[in-house]
Amino acid sequence: MDxxxxxxxxxxxxxxxLTGIRLWLAEHRPxxxxxxxxxxxxxxxxxxxxxxxxxxxxxxxEELDPSQQQNILLGLRGTDFHDLLEEMEPDDRARLIGEAPxxxxxRALAGLSPAERKxxxxxxxxxxxxxxxxxxxxxxxxxxxLTVGRALEVVRARGADAETIYILPVVxxxxxxxxxITLSDLVVSDDDRILKDLVDVLAPRVRANEQVEDAARLIxxxxxxxxxxxxxxxxxxxxxxxxxxxxxIEAADSEDMARQSGASPVGDHYVSVGVLRLVGARSVxxxxxxxxxxxxxxxxxxxxATLEExxxxxxxxxxxxxxxxNVGAQSATAIVRALAVGEVRVRDLPGVxxxxxxxxxxxxxxxxGIALVIGSxxxxxxxxxxxACSVIAICTWAAVIGSSMPLLARKVGVDPAVVSSPMVAxxxxxxxxxxxxxxxxxxxxx
Amino acid sequence: MDxxxxxxxxxxxxxxxLTGIRLWLAEHRPxxxxxxxxxxxxxxxxxxxxxxxxxxxxxxxEELDPSQQQNILLGLRGTDFHDLLEEMEPDDRARLIGEAPxxxxxRALAGLSPAERKxxxxxxxxxxxxxxxxxxxxxxxxxxxLTVGRALEVVRARGADAETIYILPVVxxxxxxxxxITLSDLVVSDDDRILKDLVDVLAPRVRANEQVEDAARLIxxxxxxxxxxxxxxxxxxxxxxxxxxxxxIEAADSEDMARQSGASPVGDHYVSVGVLRLVGARSVxxxxxxxxxxxxxxxxxxxxATLEExxxxxxxxxxxxxxxxNVGAQSATAIVRALAVGEVRVRDLPGVxxxxxxxxxxxxxxxxGIALVIGSxxxxxxxxxxxACSVIAICTWAAVIGSSMPLLARKVGVDPAVVSSPMVAxxxxxxxxxxxxxxxxxxxxx
Numbered sequence: 001m002d003x004x005x006x007x008x009x010x011x012x013x014x015x016x017x018l019t020g021i022r023l024w025l026a027e028h029r030p031x032x033x034x035x036x037x038x039x040x041x042x043x044x045x046x047x048x049x050x051x052x053x054x055x056x057x058x059x060x061x062e063e064l065d066p067s068q069q070q071n072i073l074l075g076l077r078g079t080d081f082h083d084l085l086e087e088m089e090p091d092d093r094a095r096l097i098g099e100a101p102x103x104x105x106x107r108a109l110a111g112l113s114p115a116e117r118k119x120x121x122x123x124x125x126x127x128x129x130x131x132x133x134x135x136x137x138x139x140x141x142x143x144x145x146l147t148v149g150r151a152l153e154v155v156r157a158r159g160a161d162a163e164t165i166y167i168l169p170v171v172x173x174x175x176x177x178x179x180x181i182t183l184s185d186l187v188v189s190d191d192d193r194i195l196k197d198l199v200d201v202l203a204p205r206v207r208a209n210e211q212v213e214d215a216a217r218l219i220x221x222x223x224x225x226x227x228x229x230x231x232x233x234x235x236x237x238x239x240x241x242x243x244x245x246x247x248x249i250e251a252a253d254s255e256d257m258a259r260q261s262g263a264s265p266v267g268d269h270y271v272s273v274g275v276l277r278l279v280g281a282r283s284v285x286x287x288x289x290x291x292x293x294x295x296x297x298x299x300x301x302x303x304x305a306t307l308e309e310x311x312x313x314x315x316x317x318x319x320x321x322x323x324x325x326n327v328g329a330q331s332a333t334a335i336v337r338a339l340a341v342g343e344v345r346v347r348d349l350p351g352v353x354x355x356x357x358x359x360x361x362x363x364x365x366x367x368x369g370i371a372l373v374i375g376s377x378x379x380x381x382x383x384x385x386x387x388a389c390s391v392i393a394i395c396t397w398a399a400v401i402g403s404s405m406p407l408l409a410r411k412v413g414v415d416p417a418v419v420s421s422p423m424v425a426x427x428x429x430x431x432x433x434x435x436x437x438x439x440x441x442x443x444x445x446x
Numbered sequence: 447m448d449x450x451x452x453x454x455x456x457x458x459x460x461x462x463x464l465t466g467i468r469l470w471l472a473e474h475r476p477x478x479x480x481x482x483x484x485x486x487x488x489x490x491x492x493x494x495x496x497x498x499x500x501x502x503x504x505x506x507x508e509e510l511d512p513s514q515q516q517n518i519l520l521g522l523r524g525t526d527f528h529d530l531l532e533e534m535e536p537d538d539r540a541r542l543i544g545e546a547p548x549x550x551x552x553r554a555l556a557g558l559s560p561a562e563r564k565x566x567x568x569x570x571x572x573x574x575x576x577x578x579x580x581x582x583x584x585x586x587x588x589x590x591x592l593t594v595g596r597a598l599e600v601v602r603a604r605g606a607d608a609e610t611i612y613i614l615p616v617v618x619x620x621x622x623x624x625x626x627i628t629l630s631d632l633v634v635s636d637d638d639r640i641l642k643d644l645v646d647v648l649a650p651r652v653r654a655n656e657q658v659e660d661a662a663r664l665i666x667x668x669x670x671x672x673x674x675x676x677x678x679x680x681x682x683x684x685x686x687x688x689x690x691x692x693x694x695i696e697a698a699d700s701e702d703m704a705r706q707s708g709a710s711p712v713g714d715h716y717v718s719v720g721v722l723r724l725v726g727a728r729s730v731x732x733x734x735x736x737x738x739x740x741x742x743x744x745x746x747x748x749x750x751a752t753l754e755e756x757x758x759x760x761x762x763x764x765x766x767x768x769x770x771x772n773v774g775a776q777s778a779t780a781i782v783r784a785l786a787v788g789e790v791r792v793r794d795l796p797g798v799x800x801x802x803x804x805x806x807x808x809x810x811x812x813x814x815g816i817a818l819v820i821g822s823x824x825x826x827x828x829x830x831x832x833x834a835c836s837v838i839a840i841c842t843w844a845a846v847i848g849s850s851m852p853l854l855a856r857k858v859g860v861d862p863a864v865v866s867s868p869m870v871a872x873x874x875x876x877x878x879x880x881x882x883x884x885x886x887x888x889x890x891x892x
Contacts, residue, residue, distance in 0.1 A: 223689035261779035333707035
């Protein structure tokens with residue numbers, strides 16, 4: 001069903017079947033439409049987009065990634081362009097303008113009404129990955145001296161213009177943050193109670209210049225619908241909402257996964273990203289790693305005499321370094337994720353090394369058993385013993401390296417996710433070979 | 447600061463400093479307390495837990511993982527045990543009881559009030575990973591013929607008992623689902639309007655027996671605070687809320703990352719998981735992969751004569767298979783993630799192969815340049831040319847294999863995330879060696 005629906009819209013656009021497109025659009029929800037548009041080249045996507053009703057246009061537009069939004073904007077002219085921007089939520093608009101080429105950005109800002117322009121400029125004043133860029137200033141603010149009844153009147157009068165009213169900021173004079181009250185609590189409380197007796201003063205808040213990912217994880221951990229944002233003097237400036245937090249987390253997880261595989265995050269929709277951008281995102285680490293792999297050649301050269309004497313040793317090289325890389329990748333991935341979700345901290349380093357070292361040792365023994373059998377069957381007991389002992393040492397070593405590197409990275413202020421599986425594998429390759437040949441010399445007496 | 451706070455609670459518990467613990471607890475929010483408890487062994491965690499105020503006890507408890515909850519429950523007796531369970535949200539309770547050993551489960555169910563027991567039993571009737579297990583039946587349901595004013599009265603009277611009232615289900619006779627109205631819309635609408643004119647009939651809904659991960663991704667994509675759940679006859683049965691969706695997504699992403707590294711997901715907090723469980727989770731794939739690596743030995747044996755003639759060929763084996771594994775891992779990771787967030791579908795297979803094939807080819811050329819330089823410097827031009835040509839072929843091949851395997855897995859109904867980086871690397875190892883030695887024979891004429 002998923003497949004049929006999608007083919008349909010592409011086909012309809014290709015055949016310029018306007019009636020068909022209109023019908024298709026009417027039958028789908030904004031996020032489904034955005035999904036399909038994201039898969040089309042920029043110029044094609046503009047056709048169905050223009051056929052949307054005015055009010056749905058905005059909903060679909062806000063579901064798109066900034067680069068797709070730019071594509072759409074380039075295809076719109078004059079009033080359509082300005083109407084769309086004017087109606088956008090201020091935080092979404094600020095991010096779009098912040099990332100757009102100067103030409104689009106200037107045109108966009110120039111066309112806004114003074115009020116919207118002011119709001120956008122204020123948001124653009126915050127650093128790029130800060131909460132300030134992601135918060136909405138369009139909220140209903142309640143003074144702590146209001147009664148519930150009066151507060152509800154204020155919400156009913158002004159709530160329609162706000163992006164979100166599920167969580168309402170409660171302030172004292174000068175917009176100083178007191179705490180929050182949920183719309184639910186407001187609705188179920190008696191009319192004559194005073195807000196200051198109901199407000200949750202322990203409700204978490206964040207500074208506008210804090211990292212947006214930290215704020216998003218806080219929303220996730222504390223199960224908040226939205227999080228009040230304050231300035232350096234604790235004055236309320238906006239709300240960071242859960243839907244923006246979800247997007248930030250999804251993007252952060254995608255970035256972590258890409259980095260884990262030794263690639264830079266691309267950010268855009270996979271289908272719409274070009275080959276050259278993918279190459280660019282992946283090539284840096286690959287080039288560094290292939291240079292680092294020169295170490296493995298050096299190690300092999302050092303032991304060239306040993307290799308010439310016992311050619312069979314070379315045959316186990318791929319299996320040994322492969323296994324070491326696998327064990328290291330597992331440990332690194334486990335720790336990177338544990339760091340990301342806050343289960344492990346830098347000061348846990350000794351405990352983590354102790355735990356992973358034992359895990360690696362046990363895995364090493366299990367795998368050594370298998371290697372011993374394979375080795376004995378294929379080449380003989382002597383070499384099989386060398387291989388088995390190497391497996392134990394390499395697995396332990398790989399687990400220790402794989403688990404400690406992300407923690408060390410965090411300690412020196414580097415994103416732990418850059419400690420990718422390929423990086424750990426490459427490190428373990430060279431050192432693993434050293435271990436292997438040393439053990440071989442010891443046991444075989446060469 | 448993060449570090450100091452944590453040391454403090456552990457220290458306080460170790461020193462049995464009850465006053466200190468009480469003070470610490472008063473200064474922290476439930477999710478922070480749960481975080482610290484999760485890091486302690488089961489028996490220790492019970493001490494601070496018992497010192498919590500009754501009303502915060504529940505909040506902290508609901509933030510814990512089921513296995514940690516079981517530990518706490520085992521440390522409580524009699525009325526404390528039953529009070530805690532009675533107060534839990536029905537969906538959280540059903541999941542806890544569903545996963546608990548039979549002994550705890552029976553004791554837990556027996557102690558519940560008839561109303562709560564009935565609700566729990568109903569939720570337990572749904573399959574384990576279905577939305578039914580995660581939804582809350584405690585909602586305020588509105589009939590479509592109500593006026594806004596009357597609906598608000600209903601919400602105000604009954605809202606306090608509901609888990610969530612941000613999104614309100616609107617039904618016709620027999621609880622048949624009509625659509626939803628947000629509390630915000632209700633609050634800002636005129637009192638005398640009728641719900642059926644305001645209700646969002648296009649609001650998405652899910653069946654109770656659908657996969658919970660699909661429902662969670664829908665909440666994320668469509669930015670919903672909660673999602674109505676219906677039975678097979680379209681009758682409203684509960685709400686699936688965004689905070690449960692966030693947990694489901696975080697768990698799913700953690701699982702995907704673990705699988706990507708060739709490990710089974712462990713589920714529990716990293717710090718509280720024992721060494722043996724980690725070994726168990728990681729050993730299966732490692733053992734399969736080391737057996738599969740026997741193929742690399744076979745390939746090396748086939749080309750033993752070639753290797754003996756030109757020992758230098760062996761030196762580039764780690765670099766070549768490492769690079770192939772890296773390129774394959776990048777492609778596999780990109781596609782697994784694109785599948786998880788819905789950017790790529792099975793029918794995109796030809797397009798994905800075409801795109802990744804070109805990416806691999808270009809990366810191959812870039813890396814071949816570096817390999818050519820390294821090879822020439824270290825051993826000589828002949829072999830350097832062999833290595834460079836092999837890099838191009840292996841990178842292209844690895845990108846194609848790495849990207850197509852997750853799609854093929856999805857096609858045959860297997861979780862694409864099991865196509866781990868180690869699995870791709872192992873596959874590319876053996877085939878990469880075949881490519882390498884074939885090229886060597888061709889170019890060197892041996």
